[in-house]
Amino acid sequence: xxxxxxxxxxxxxxxxxxxxxxxxxxxxxxxxxxxxxxxxxxxxxxxxxxxxxxxxxxxxxxxxxxxxxxxxxxxxxxxxxxxxxxxxxxxxxxxxxxxxxxxxxxxxxxxxxxxxxxxxxxxxxxxxxxxxxxxxxxxxxxxxxxxxxxxxxxxxxxxxxxxxxxxxxxxxxxxxxxxxxxxxxxxxxxxxxxxxxxxxxxxxxxxxxxxxxxxxxxxxxxxxxxxxxxxxxxxxxxxxxxxxxxxxxxxxxxxxxxxxxxxxxxxxxxxxxxxxxxxx
Numbered sequence: 500x501x502x503x504x505x506x507x508x509x510x511x512x513x514x515x516x517x518x519x520x521x522x523x524x525x526x527x528x529x530x531x532x533x534x535x536x537x538x539x540x541x542x543x544x545x546x547x548x549x550x551x552x553x554x555x556x557x558x559x560x561x562x563x564x565x566x567x568x569x570x571x572x573x574x575x576x577x578x579x580x581x582x583x584x585x586x587x588x589x590x591x592x593x594x595x596x597x598x599x600x601x602x603x604x605x606x607x608x609x610x611x612x613x614x615x616x617x618x619x620x621x622x623x624x625x626x627x628x629x630x631x632x633x634x635x636x637x638x639x640x641x642x643x644x645x646x647x648x649x650x651x652x653x654x655x656x657x658x659x660x661x662x663x664x665x666x667x668x669x670x671x672x673x674x675x676x677x678x679x680x681x682x683x684x685x686x687x688x689x690x691x692x693x694x695x696x697x698x699x700x701x702x703x704x705x706x707x708x709x710x711x712x713x714x715x716x717x718x719x720x721x722x723x724x725x726x727x728x729x730x731x732x733x734x735x736x737x738x739x740x741x742x743x744x745x746x747x748x749x750x751x752x753x754x755x756x757x758x759x760x761x762x763x764x765x766x767x768x769x770x771x772x773x774x775x776x777x778x779x
């Protein structure tokens with residue numbers, strides 16, 4: 500039986516999924532396939548490398564650093580979040596908290612990273628072959644929130660956040676051969692995504708990247724449809740949705756150590772649901 504895990508990201512709310520994944524590492528839970536969207540791609544990379552607690556440090560320590568994000572970077576480079584600091588300076592082999600690339604590479608888990616082409620708005624699923632030692636550009640691209648960040652170049656194309664292409668890639672997981680899939684959401688399952696924030700960001704990219712702007716306008720409806728499909732699969736026993744009962748006040752860019760800790764603990768606790776699902 501082929502098992503899969505989907506991490507939909509959600510900026511700093513991704514610490515909830517980091518807690519679930521740390522629980523999985525504690526219990527030796529292995530997945531055959533993982534699909535990461537935005538921050539979810541980074542979460543799954545640390546998970547594949549077997550580096551328990553690494554994601555937690557990124558959310559609760561490094562995110563508070565000026566080098567990580569801030570208006571200074573936005574005014575200087577056009578990106579509020581410094582992807583090169585996250586997935587370069589910190590993550591490279593000579594960095595402060597390097598990804599264990601050999602362990603990541605040698606893990607048998609297939610890994611797909613979702614991004615959206617800035618010029619066409621179309622989804623792109625990168626895989627492990629697109630990630631090499633000290634070249635984590637696909638993670639940077641998948642996490643580049645429109646307007647908040649410039650699109651990131653990979654292999655000669657520019658890409659935005661994967662949530663513009665496939666925000667809840669549960670269907671993709673089944674298409675790739677999974678029999679059972681765990682879907683990690685970072686907001687309560689019953690809370691639909693509103694298009695209000697996306698509409699505001701759309702104005703910032705409409706002129707230069709109209710196709711990506713169109714995809715961004717569809718993001719909320721695609722997310723909600725993806726959650727609905729996951730719920731249908733869950734009724735059939737083929738999927739499990741794991742989501743927090745509340746977000747503890749954490750939003751995409753919320754830097755509040757106490758709130759982040761609470762959300763992480765919720766994930767660590769809810770990881771038990773994954774164990775029950777896979778053993779059931």
